[in-house]
Amino acid sequence: MMADVTALALVALLLPAVSFLILAVVVPLRRLGRPAAYVSLLCAGGALAAAALAWRGAAERSRLVWDWIPAEAGPLATIGVLVDHDSTSMLLLVALVAFLVQLYSIGYLSDELPYALGRYYTYQSLFAFSMMALVLAPNFVQLFIAWELVGLSSYLLIGFWYHKPAAARAAVKAFWTTKLGDVGLLIGIVMLWRHTGTFDLTELQAMVNSGTVAAAGLSVMTFCIYLGAVGKSAQFPLHIWLPDAMEGPTPVSALIHAATMVTAGVYLLHRTSWLFALTPEVLAIVVWIGALTALLAAVLACVQDDIKRVLAYSTVSQLGYMMAAIGAGFSAAGFFHLLTHGLFKALLFLGAGAVIHAVGSNDLSRMGGLVKRMPQTAVLFIIGSLALAGIPFFGGFLSKEDVLGTVWEGGHVVPFAILMLVAFLTAFYMFRVVFLAFFGAEALVAHAHAAAASSADHASAHGAGHGPGSHGSDGHAAGGHGIPHDPPAVMRLPLWILAVLSTMTGAYVTVSGPELFLGHLEHEPTSPAWLMPAAVAVAGAGIALAWLTYQRAVLDAERLASSMGVLRTAALAKFWMDDAFEAVYYRVFLGFSRMVGWLDRYIVDGVLNVVSEWTVVGGDKLRAMQTGRAQDYVVAVGAGLLAMLIWIGWGR
Numbered sequence: 001m002m003a004d005v006t007a008l009a010l011v012a013l014l015l016p017a018v019s020f021l022i023l024a025v026v027v028p029l030r031r032l033g034r035p036a037a038y039v040s041l042l043c044a045g046g047a048l049a050a051a052a053l054a055w056r057g058a059a060e061r062s063r064l065v066w067d068w069i070p071a072e073a074g075p076l077a078t079i080g081v082l083v084d085h086d087s088t089s090m091l092l093l094v095a096l097v098a099f100l101v102q103l104y105s106i107g108y109l110s111d112e113l114p115y116a117l118g119r120y121y122t123y124q125s126l127f128a129f130s131m132m133a134l135v136l137a138p139n140f141v142q143l144f145i146a147w148e149l150v151g152l153s154s155y156l157l158i159g160f161w162y163h164k165p166a167a168a169r170a171a172v173k174a175f176w177t178t179k180l181g182d183v184g185l186l187i188g189i190v191m192l193w194r195h196t197g198t199f200d201l202t203e204l205q206a207m208v209n210s211g212t213v214a215a216a217g218l219s220v221m222t223f224c225i226y227l228g229a230v231g232k233s234a235q236f237p238l239h240i241w242l243p244d245a246m247e248g249p250t251p252v253s254a255l256i257h258a259a260t261m262v263t264a265g266v267y268l269l270h271r272t273s274w275l276f277a278l279t280p281e282v283l284a285i286v287v288w289i290g291a292l293t294a295l296l297a298a299v300l301a302c303v304q305d306d307i308k309r310v311l312a313y314s315t316v317s318q319l320g321y322m323m324a325a326i327g328a329g330f331s332a333a334g335f336f337h338l339l340t341h342g343l344f345k346a347l348l349f350l351g352a353g354a355v356i357h358a359v360g361s362n363d364l365s366r367m368g369g370l371v372k373r374m375p376q377t378a379v380l381f382i383i384g385s386l387a388l389a390g391i392p393f394f395g396g397f398l399s400k401e402d403v404l405g406t407v408w409e410g411g412h413v414v415p416f417a418i419l420m421l422v423a424f425l426t427a428f429y430m431f432r433v434v435f436l437a438f439f440g441a442e443a444l445v446a447h448a449h450a451a452a453a454s455s456a457d458h459a460s461a462h463g464a465g466h467g468p469g470s471h472g473s474d475g476h477a478a479g480g481h482g483i484p485h486d487p488p489a490v491m492r493l494p495l496w497i498l499a500v501l502s503t504m505t506g507a508y509v510t511v512s513g514p515e516l517f518l519g520h521l522e523h524e525p526t527s528p529a530w531l532m533p534a535a536v537a538v539a540g541a542g543i544a545l546a547w548l549t550y551q552r553a554v555l556d557a558e559r560l561a562s563s564m565g566v567l568r569t570a571a572l573a574k575f576w577m578d579d580a581f582e583a584v585y586y587r588v589f590l591g592f593s594r595m596v597g598w599l600d601r602y603i604v605d606g607v608l609n610v611v612s613e614w615t616v617v618g619g620d621k622l623r624a625m626q627t628g629r630a631q632d633y634v635v636a637v638g639a640g641l642l643a644m645l646i647w648i649g650w651g652r
Helices: 002-025 027-032 034-057 085-108 114-135 140-158 165-196 201-210 218-232 238-247 250-259 261-271 280-302 307-327 331-359 375-389 397-409 413-438 442-460 489-512 531-551 557-562 566-572 574-623 630-651
Strands: 062-069 077-083
Touching: 002 027, 002 034, 002 062, 002 077, 002 085, 002 114, 027 034, 027 114, 034 085, 034 114, 062 140, 077 085, 077 140, 085 114, 085 250, 085 261, 085 331, 085 489, 114 140, 114 250, 114 261, 140 165, 140 218, 140 238, 140 250, 140 261, 165 201, 165 218, 165 238, 218 261, 218 280, 238 250, 238 280, 238 307, 238 574, 250 261, 250 307, 250 331, 261 307, 261 331, 280 307, 280 413, 280 566, 280 574, 307 331, 307 397, 307 413, 331 375, 331 397, 331 489, 375 413, 375 489, 375 531, 397 413, 397 531, 413 531, 531 557, 566 574
Parallel strands: none
Antiparallel strands: 062 077
């Protein structure tokens, strides 16, 4: 039976790879657009079916590996799949969201030229394969290679509309910011191999369980591994790349920045929680950074007027929640929140994409009253918002409570208080979006319609919306949709599937516990009796404040914002974090580069030029000895022989 499970996991891994190879090699197929999408969608559907079967059959850990890097004492690394309940749960989430996003993209990117659509699905297939290879990795070598492929894929997808300067800059920013963390991860992996003699995760866990891993220097290794998670999972201070990554298509945001890539760091720490348990000082850093990241991002989400950036900062905040649970010593709670969050955050991103698709703008000020025009989208978005706010019987309720409970049980009182404040802010900023976009003044819909019609006229005059500068702020063609309405069936179906899953799993888990996702738990946090009602009350207060401010107008929104004073100013400036990184980049890295360039140009090249000149001059002078007359050579040989005899005689 376990052999069947590992084989199914391998099939789920290889199908996206097959799709990528077909689309990458068969250029005419890729340039057709729609047929390329169908190939990718067919492989993604097969991978989802295989992942679901593997998840149902994964009762205990098993491996299917082949020797890869040979060594005298046995293979230095293997390649294959490591299957257990955690890896198959994550595999199923990745496969599900990848399939639904690819299905949704057929409608969302219907305006794209065929060759661009084929390129998009090629990148999607590469990303799905890379993420699945990371999830199923049996050792750190395969994990790191897949980790880097995920980074490459995200770079390609974020910069899909590369003709937009903002998208190109965002892709580069995401690539290099995450690379800062990746350097730490690589150093940590190599140091751990030198320390233990193996890259294999199963062997490492067995060594930890048997107590044969020396504690000396282990904190440095786990901290370096944590740095990789800081980059990928957008923890402070490397969170700056994720909001800018919203320049990519909205389905990309749903796939990469809600359910898969950004959660890779959380998954890595959960996968190696037995190693981090040996370094409590590093876990203390994890819980504090997680809590501060959650608060920082929640505050930033409150001042955003771009619907996608609100969701982006919300993702950063929820990643902080997950990290705080891992740092508190109960990684299963963080992983549980990762799984539920992946469903409802993908729903929210795709719901935002439906709004952008209809209105032609990301700006909340250009939305309003959409509940009448887009009733299904409104219901679906509200379901996602309730799940994110942690309302009972929705997806995020019990997982959020588990995070709060384990942080409290771990004795982290201040991080717990921070996370409770974040719960309030989360409910507030999400329902701020709900009331502004769906229940706002009807005049905003007319304004959006007029703007969309104007954009449509402009687009039709400039090549059907495919040229640079003819896209809306999301990059999507912002015209030709008429009065805002619910998206077509190919876009609605993924939304309803995610909404049903978020609701059903939330209700089931609320009644039965998290065993559906995590199997049998050896230890559950013993939350105090007051925690559940307190968490619900805090979320309810956030919703009430948003309702009073943005729906009933009992509180003046501008006055409420002005009352925040310096905090609002700092939040609008993103707490000057981007400015700080730019200053370091321009003054330190570019300054160092200029210094190195000067040394290379005037010192290194100068020395080489002098030596070269001496060589040329010396060669010219030595060349004069070659006269071509035999008698000169006889005289020279005779003189040399005479000098040698004199020297030998003198030496005696």
